[in-house]
Amino acid sequence: MSAPTVLLADDHGAIRAGLRIMLESHGIRVVGEAADGDVAVRNAAALRPDVVLMDLRMPGRDGVSATREIVEQGLSDVLVLTSFDEDELVFGAIRAGAAGFLLKTVDASSLVAAVRAVAAGEGALDPRVTRRALAAAAQGVGSPPDIATPALPELTSREQEVLDGILQGWSNAQLAQRLGISVPTVKTHVSSVLAKLGARSRSHAAALVRDGDRRRP
Template sequence: MSEPTVLLADDHGAIRVGLRIMLEAQGITVVGEAADGDVAVRNAAALRPDVVLMDLRMPGRDGISATAEIVKRGLGDVLVLTSFDEDELVWGAIRAGAVGFLLKTADAPTLVRAVRSVAAGEGALDPRVTRRALAAVSEALTAPMQSLDEHPQLTIREQQVLDGILQGSSNAQLAMDLRISVPTVKTHVSNVLAKLGARSRSHAAALVRSRAD
């Protein structure tokens, strides 16, 4: 079986150089690179790599959005390689269709094995995030559907944030309860307010309660 071809998507040039050296030393061909999500999608369409090694946090279009389009269009299998192991990123990558998730602290043999596994039609998940990924999937499968029906425009995570707003939880408390970062909570709060047409947390709570009456 021939070695897989890989597209590197990471906004740090030095990281791309290091990844290329590690992979090519093991006979894996790096067919292209990308410094943001838009370029990753275009290059995946042009080069059709077996595996796209995808960073999640990049300027412009992020890795999760790029992953979703690459998977939807069948341009290659996506193996996420990121510095962050926040639950929201893990779940976002899985939901977008990534078939592997590694942290950048993974050593060269682990990375090479993961690339070959993904190219062979298997998955690859860093042991440090396996429990959290399974918990995220379980949470999605068991989440009550009633509240989502009440606010169908909200994602599952946004509904959880809205529930916390209704309970008076602070951003810090929501971050702790949902096992995500405070900046991620703030992003979700902003999305919730925008989707509900609310000016503030208190306005959002008032709107929801008035609609329930």
Template structure:
């Protein structure tokens, strides 16, 4: 199996080097680096990595804006790295389409496993990163407002009148627990391909841009008929 190709984005050269060493030493292919959001988007377009490992706080174009553009252009999946004091950025990155979030203190084994999962189309949600962001989402006002970037809220993009089936509710529940596609397949007695289909349907019905966004929406949304 081909090793996932990774673009490392951080405005600190020492951090980029440390991440490169961690990934290279565990068999992943670091195909490039970027020190700001604009360069990240350009390099993602030129190098077409499987995963962009994205710092969220950078001068100029930050990681949230870069994530939004990378996902809009479908250039790669994005795995965000964040610190404890960046809840607002995490919240924005969820809506921008990031597939996962890890703390910058993550160990090499966890980081490598997360990159592989995101490259495989799964999500990675570090409880320490997402707990406060999900609480903020649940406390947010009804989404009949317009987001700061001019796009409608997730529920405005959801399929009109769409209701999750029982199986889709089971898949969504597993997603909120952080279960992988393979784990969901084993738990539900279905194939991984079928799980992926259900995940796609859940995202479409919720108007979510990523698994993480779907989980965030689910915390404040009753998915039952």
């Protein structure tokens, strides 16, 4: 597999420089940068990177709005870099279709692994961020009032097993090993689960399931 390409979106030049060094020293190609959400969308459309590494708090257009447009247009997958004080923004980014979430304190090896995972079509969720985000979802924090959570659809037994694995944060390879099926078959089931849930990403699917469980009588 060729080296993934990345667009860095953060309003702090020093942070972008540090991320570039970490990624390029591990064979990841940084093809562009952006200091705000509008530039991130434009550069994603022009450069078509495998992954946009997205800050959520930027001047002008924020990372949530930029993530939504990038995902809806199919320009790239989005991997969010977040801080612990951004619960509402994280929840918004889940609904916008972000494929993963990392803390800004992430080390180089974890960052590279997450970028490669997202570029390969998998999720990348820091457990600390996931717990906070799902807890926020369960409490309705940051839930847009004009977006109704759909009733959970009927899944096949295999799709339910795959969904259970997604909720555990398992990768496609882990799901294949645990379920005794091939990775391409796992990808097919994951796509089916996301389609039935109306989810844009694994993290969005997890939020919908948690919210659906909370709404059940």
